[in-house]
């Protein structure tokens with residue numbers, strides 16, 4: 001759950017360069033520094049660093065002992081390095097020119113859907129419509145509209161009656177393009193793969209997929225601000241840059257909502273969880289859609305995110321309280337992790353999110369488990385571990401798709417063995 005912290009000063013700086021309707025914000029010669037935080041004092045100082053340096057944290061600040069990536073513009077390189085040296089914080093410049101990285105992970109040939117490049121919302125949605133028109137076993141439905149009026153599309157694959165269902169959620173966080181790329185990759189495998197094992201999984205289980213929970217934010221990352229995370233509803237607060245937009249929708253679900261999380265209560269920051277739970281129309285649509293199915297039908301709920309290579313299990317709100325079937329969920333997550341690693345060596349760490357990352361509340365997987373009583377839920381944090389982070393090059397999309405396909409097959413089979421679908 002490595003996530004961006006956009007601090008206000010940087011927003012102001014970037015906003016100045018990217019008035020809406022003009023070209024997207026640019027990050028020429030912005031660097032990504034990786035900081036290793038070893039003491040509480042260093043952490044406390046880091047939390048205050050925006051007071052004199054424009055910084056954009058790519059990870060939520062949590063435990064001491066972790067590495068944190070931070071974006072800093074060319075005007076502040078020297079000041080940052082001076083401060084880090086003074087605080088004895090070990091650092092490394094891992095990206096020298098962020099714009100180059102953004103360009104290398106941008107949309108390529110968008111004329112039709114495939115998994116060699118990232119795509120725009122229109123192309124993703126056109127592909128969904130084509131697949132729906134072509135296959136009787138797909139039921140496609142618009143589950144609601146986003147704040148700006150875009151459709152939120154769903155696909156349900158069902159080849160026989162009496163199956164239990166597996167739910168796949170994508171791109172609730174706008175900037176995590178690999179999420180919808182992977183979820184559509186999986187969906188394509190389920191629909192079109194000739195691999196007998198995939199065909200069996202698409203026969204024996206129903207699959208419900210919402211590949212794009214946050215279409216407004218996603219379009220905004222294409223057109224205006226690549227680093228955007230939230231949805232685009234003006235949230236009623238202002239700062240020196242003007243109106244503040246958006247809610248972190250994976251902090252807005254009503255299960256132990258608002259308990260904890262870095263800057264979850266900062267309306268102009270990228271982790272704002274809302275004034276109260278269930279405030280966002282996208283989240284309400286998603287919840288209503290999940291709730292529209294008979295209780296006990298959906299047996300697994302998986303939310304795809306980037307980055308860090310984790311299978312995060314409930315709970316997020318605590319690191320001392322664990323779900324009743326936590327050990328069972330760990331065995332299922334282990335099956336995913338082992339099988340995914342066999343493909344290209346990518347290791348996925350698994351366990352309760354509150355334990356592995358930091359305590360944070362209001363996430364989809366916790367709501368699905370705690371409120372909807374779905375017995376296996378998780379957040380899958382895709383590649384990588386921070387080298388490219390949110391800007392994973394296009395030439396890795398297919399590899400991610402293949403390793404996750406392998407992981408998913410093993411996960412479903414293990415879950416079946418564990419009685420999750422009984």
Ligand SMILES: [Zn+2]
Nearest residue numbers: 173176305306
């Ligand atoms: Zn995310």
